[in-house]
Amino acid sequence: MPATIRDVARLAGVSPSTVSRALSMPAVVNAVTRARVQAAAEQLGYAPNRAARGLITGRTGTIGLVVPDLANPFFPSVVKGVQARARASDVAVFLADTDEDATAEVGLVRALAKQVDGLILCSPRAGQDELVSVAQETTVVLVNRLVEGVPAVTFDNEGGMRQAIAHLVALGHRRIAWVGGPQTSWSSAHRSLGLNAAAAEHGVELVEVGHFAPTYDGGMAAADQAVATGATAVVTYNDLVAIGLLARLHARGIAVPEALSVVGIDDIAMSRMSRPALTTVRLPKQKAGEMAVELLLALLDDPDSDSRTQGQLLLGELIVRDSTGVAQDPARP
Amino acid sequence: MPATIRDVARLAGVSPSTVSRALSMPAVVNAVTRARVQAAAEQLGYAPNRAARGLITGRTGTIGLVVPDLANPFFPSVVKGVQARARASDVAVFLADTDEDATAEVGLVRALAKQVDGLILCSPRAGQDELVSVAQETTVVLVNRLVEGVPAVTFDNEGGMRQAIAHLVALGHRRIAWVGGPQTSWSSAHRSLGLNAAAAEHGVELVEVGHFAPTYDGGMAAADQAVATGATAVVTYNDLVAIGLLARLHARGIAVPEALSVVGIDDIAMSRMSRPALTTVRLPKQKAGEMAVELLLALLDDPDSDSRTQGQLLLGELIVRDSTGVAQDPARP
DNA sequence: TTGAAAGCGCTAACAG
DNA sequence: CTGTTAGCGCTTTCAA
Numbered sequence: 001m002p003a004t005i006r007d008v009a010r011l012a013g014v015s016p017s018t019v020s021r022a023l024s025m026p027a028v029v030n031a032v033t034r035a036r037v038q039a040a041a042e043q044l045g046y047a048p049n050r051a052a053r054g055l056i057t058g059r060t061g062t063i064g065l066v067v068p069d070l071a072n073p074f075f076p077s078v079v080k081g082v083q084a085r086a087r088a089s090d091v092a093v094f095l096a097d098t099d100e101d102a103t104a105e106v107g108l109v110r111a112l113a114k115q116v117d118g119l120i121l122c123s124p125r126a127g128q129d130e131l132v133s134v135a136q137e138t139t140v141v142l143v144n145r146l147v148e149g150v151p152a153v154t155f156d157n158e159g160g161m162r163q164a165i166a167h168l169v170a171l172g173h174r175r176i177a178w179v180g181g182p183q184t185s186w187s188s189a190h191r192s193l194g195l196n197a198a199a200a201e202h203g204v205e206l207v208e209v210g211h212f213a214p215t216y217d218g219g220m221a222a223a224d225q226a227v228a229t230g231a232t233a234v235v236t237y238n239d240l241v242a243i244g245l246l247a248r249l250h251a252r253g254i255a256v257p258e259a260l261s262v263v264g265i266d267d268i269a270m271s272r273m274s275r276p277a278l279t280t281v282r283l284p285k286q287k288a289g290e291m292a293v294e295l296l297l298a299l300l301d302d303p304d305s306d307s308r309t310q311g312q313l314l315l316g317e318l319i320v321r322d323s324t325g326v327a328q329d330p331a332r333p
Numbered sequence: 334m335p336a337t338i339r340d341v342a343r344l345a346g347v348s349p350s351t352v353s354r355a356l357s358m359p360a361v362v363n364a365v366t367r368a369r370v371q372a373a374a375e376q377l378g379y380a381p382n383r384a385a386r387g388l389i390t391g392r393t394g395t396i397g398l399v400v401p402d403l404a405n406p407f408f409p410s411v412v413k414g415v416q417a418r419a420r421a422s423d424v425a426v427f428l429a430d431t432d433e434d435a436t437a438e439v440g441l442v443r444a445l446a447k448q449v450d451g452l453i454l455c456s457p458r459a460g461q462d463e464l465v466s467v468a469q470e471t472t473v474v475l476v477n478r479l480v481e482g483v484p485a486v487t488f489d490n491e492g493g494m495r496q497a498i499a500h501l502v503a504l505g506h507r508r509i510a511w512v513g514g515p516q517t518s519w520s521s522a523h524r525s526l527g528l529n530a531a532a533a534e535h536g537v538e539l540v541e542v543g544h545f546a547p548t549y550d551g552g553m554a555a556a557d558q559a560v561a562t563g564a565t566a567v568v569t570y571n572d573l574v575a576i577g578l579l580a581r582l583h584a585r586g587i588a589v590p591e592a593l594s595v596v597g598i599d600d601i602a603m604s605r606m607s608r609p610a611l612t613t614v615r616l617p618k619q620k621a622g623e624m625a626v627e628l629l630l631a632l633l634d635d636p637d638s639d640s641r642t643q644g645q646l647l648l649g650e651l652i653v654r655d656s657t658g659v660a661q662d663p664a665r666p
Numbered sequence: 667t668t669g670a671a672a673g674c675g676c677t678a679a680c681a682g
Numbered sequence: 683c684t685g686t687t688a689g690c691g692c693t694t695t696c697a698a
């Protein structure tokens with residue numbers, strides 16, 4: 001039986017409204033009354049009932065976070081960031097995992113929307129139109145996805161790919177393969193763009209070897225095609241794919257980095273632990289989660305804030321490990 | 334401006350209470366009225382306001398889930414299970430990550446407790462007394478931790494260890510090392526117990542090499558001591574430790590499984606991907622999450638249910654991969 | 667600066 | 683089976 005505001009009021013010898021004010025607009029009540037109220041609240045271990053407050057303010061103090069698959073190590077990092085930042089502002093987080101099901105995602109989002117002040121959708125699989133329509137009904141912040149008119153926190157895919165190419169070119173690679181992610185993936189498309197642009201700038205060849213699942217098995221599947229391109233280096237859609245690719249190369253006896261260099265993207269914890277350790281473009285995943293909350297809270301406080309159109313762009317950082325090395329000189333085979 | 338129960342009532346030409354009943358106790362209202370109400374609700378896209386409902390029923394339709402560290406691949410699996418099962422019963426999940434901070438954990442749990450119907454604490458780091466005290470204030474289900482009088486879903490550590498030992502003994506190992514987890518870890522203690530019992534039964538030696546962080550780095554740190562025991566096989570606190578240990582063994586040029594066999598516990602996704610692939614005891618992590626929700630909901634419906642005392646014990650399953658092999662015959666060195 | 671009163675949206679008695 | 687009434691705990695006018 002938790003204490004109510006009336007219990008506090010009675011104990012402090014004031015009215016409930018004064019208690020309410022003393023606690024949420026302290027500036028507006030007399031210092032000594034305020035002290036008395038605070039003491040009473042303390043003594044009773046009073047905490048306002050959020051449901052009751054929400055009923056009247058229309059705010060729940062809760063945000064929703066939707067991710068495609070927690071088993072993908074990319075997402076727990078983002079979730080941690082969201083959590084941490086949300087807690088700092090005393091907002092609770094509803095978490096939902098869609099299991100990579102774009103259809104279920106939309107339903108889930110709509111259901112969640114009614115219970116929260118705002119939503120963070122991380123790498124949503126839904127179509128653009130659906131996202132726009134959801135964004136019209138609720139305050140939404142996207143992470144790792146850009147949709148016209150919807151606020152978002154994204155990674156600088158182009159810049160990251162530019163760094164990867166610069167690194168490989170510096171090592172002497174002249175023919176580089178790209179193992180793309182899912183056909184519909186927003187980030188895969190942008191990574192490809194950045195790669196092509198950077199390759200063109202450096203005057204090196206970029207060979208795309210199609211689309212694969214963003215998983216270990218996807219990487220296993222992609223390996224042989226990557227090898228067949230004759231490239232001396234491969235960049236993959238993400239680290240999981242790179243690690244799968246590494247496994248298949250090992251099975252085939254193809255040495256990394258001696259015969260083929262491999263670069264991943266994300267810098268998940270596993271990348272450090274792979275053999276050889278994986279060169280990758282680190283994305284500030286946790287930071288992205290934090291910024292998404294920040295943006296969402298700002299939007300909630302001031303819906304007309306121009307962050308609505310702007311969003312945030314987070315830079316990636318090239319992490320060089322053992323999976324990239326010097327290309328053989330093609331003149332001396 | 335979402336539709337309220339009065340909007341629906343007006344459109345259906347009935348009173349708000351009838352709408353309420355038609356929607357939450359359909360059996361008790363006339364079929365044709367019910368149909369009319371349902372149609373009206375549908376048409377207006379009506380969804381009951383949970384806060385308002387909670388205010389009166391005292392139920393929020395929300396449970397809290399607390400984990401020590403989402404970055405540890407064990408936990409996302411549990412979370413997925415919790416999610417899935419909770420969604421099936423239309424309850425939302427508040428997720429909190431304590432960052433392995435036992436002190437913060439208690440505060441977080443207490444704060445969360447006021448906003449939810451019940452709590453699931455996964456591998457809590459808090460002390461036994463604190464857990465008991467929390468359990469007195471709220472409905473709590475523990476996962477992967479046993480505390481007298483608090484309902485729990487746990488894994489059969491003893492049984493799992495028995496399987497691991499049986500496997501190693503069958504391969505000819507006679508001296509087996511155990512790399513323990515954190516000193517205060519409930520599961521580490523029980524795994525040690527099971528290992529010792531099984532070793533005794535089989536008449537083989539078990540050597541404990543102390544306590545290490547339950548991480549990749551912990552495994553790196555443990556490797557040399559494990560080797561120094563002269564054991565031909567090592568069982569580690571968890572897969573992450575095993576994989577770190579594998580890395581250090583590789584660096585030292587110690588072949589696995591030829592020179593040393595390694596067994597992990599958990600079967601995280603990474604275990605399949607390690608080189609060599611890791612033999613491990615698979616724990617039904619997702620299942621544990623599902624069962625925890627199930628138990629919690631049962632307790633919520635019937636607080637006197639005797640599941641309170643019982644809890645659930647989930648069995649582990651030995652998964653044999655390449656990291657275990659036949660021991661050398663000590664007679665023929 | 668404080669109190670009284672009204673009401674957020676819903677459900678639970680209690681009549682009818 | 684259905685409507686009326688009251689009230690969950692809180693915030694917010696409106697007066698004092």
